[in-house]
Amino acid sequence: MAKVTLTVNGEARTASVSPETTLLRLLREEFGLTGSKLGCDVGDCGACTVMVDGKSVNSCLMLAVQADGRDVVTIEGLATMERLHPLQQLFEDKGSLQCGFCGPGIIISAKALLDENPDPTEEEIRDALAGNLCRCTGYSKMIEAVRAVARAGRDERTAGSVA
Amino acid sequence: MKAFEVVVARNSRHAVALLAERVPTAKVKVIAGGTDLMADLKFAPSSHAPDVVVDISRADDLRHISMTDAGLSIGALVTHTEIMRSPVIRDLFPALLDAAHTIGAVQTRNLGTLGGNLVTAVPSVDSGPTLVALDARVTLLSPAGQRAMPLADFFVGPRKTALKPDELLVDILIPRENLGKPACFLKFGLRKGQALALVNVAASFWVDWDRNVFVAPRIALGAVAPKVIHASSAQAYLEGRAIEPAAMAEAGRLAVGDAKPINDFRASAEYRRDLIAVLSRRALEGAYALAQSKRSGKVAGGLQASRRGER
């Protein structure tokens, strides 16, 4: 067994896992964080996307031991009891998801994009979401939602600089 | 997935020591980003599955992009995302940045490394053509020491390289004489995102501006032979020839004869042959456009980058 200590959504967590365990299994089965989904299990679908040290990765392709000492953010780390994350709120407002299975991965990919590039072009949004497959709704309303979050951020920054 | 042991290497020397220790008695695999290996392991028959996995993802000495006396040195652990963001690579070899950008999607590029891409050595390996066109060399490290060879010889066949079980790919070098050599990479897949190449091509040459002729022309083709190949007859045809559209088109036609494309579920051999001619010509045009813009002192972002910008 291998001992793994990492930060998950701001909290230090430790687990003892067999070495071939993926980060996705660690999150879902040891920590009960079932927001990240097991889809294709080979990196094509993006349903398992989480952030590791600020970068989006497919957690089905990473060994849990490779995440030892790293900082992991999953969909569970975005909302507080009082408030959804702006991306979650706008995905809801715009009806961007139907069955929702791809949602956690898509929202994490969008967050990774906006963290680095708060005002992306539509092309950049499409590029950032290319590794996340949705089989229900299509992508237009998701892209709209991400654009709306970026626009709100821009308005806030402008208001901030005026005030 | 079959159970295995994981040993973590602190640096490249440690990784090689671990390989030396374990390879004689166990089935050992190296893991870097894991984007190829993990998918393979999940489907591998247990007879092929490793007993020991050496994790090199923390070997930070393999993470550099640096200028040395010998040329531009890229560590095997550099990710595709890091290549896309490297100012040196953007400046000297925008084609490498374009190639990295076509690999998988953001998540794959964040984990996937240049070394892993080259060692996997699928015929469609997207980092392959540009580096082969730039005469890149690879350095392999083992307990016995280092050896270096042209990347073109490192590739042996589909998923086969010259790497021995106790060797680590540590470095990819673009030789000094090719620094800034204009190059262009083009990939044709069935979709824009997450698609493997039906054909990928890189072209590179120097321009003798006094005579306006091709100097040291290279065309490298991927996905149309068991490994990345030089389009040798096209290269020979272009050497010293006047740079004009007809010559580029003829080189494209000759490149078709240098390749052995196959029929598969993605495309027919005939379709691939058409693609080779067209993409080779366009890659030559792209490299020439870059040569001209470099000469007039403009900063260029590569053909695909500038096309993306136009949309």
Ligand SMILES: Cc1cc2nc3c(=O)[nH]c(=O)nc-3n(C[C@H](O)[C@H](O)[C@H](O)COP(=O)(O)OP(=O)(O)OC[C@H]3O[C@@H](n4cnc5c(N)ncnc54)[C@H](O)[C@@H]3O)c2cc1C
């Ligand atoms: C969804 C998806 C899409 C993809 N799309 C593309 C694409 O469009 N184009 C493309 O070219 N590839 C693509 N790939 C393949 C893959 O992402 C790349 O080949 C990647 O660069 C592999 O690097 P890695 O670090 O993840 O390798 P790993 O999976 O860690 O290793 C791959 C192989 O190389 C060996 N290895 C790794 N590093 C070393 C080293 N330094 N020394 C010795 N051996 C080593 C490993 O033992 C293993 O056999 C895709 C993969 C996925 C999952």
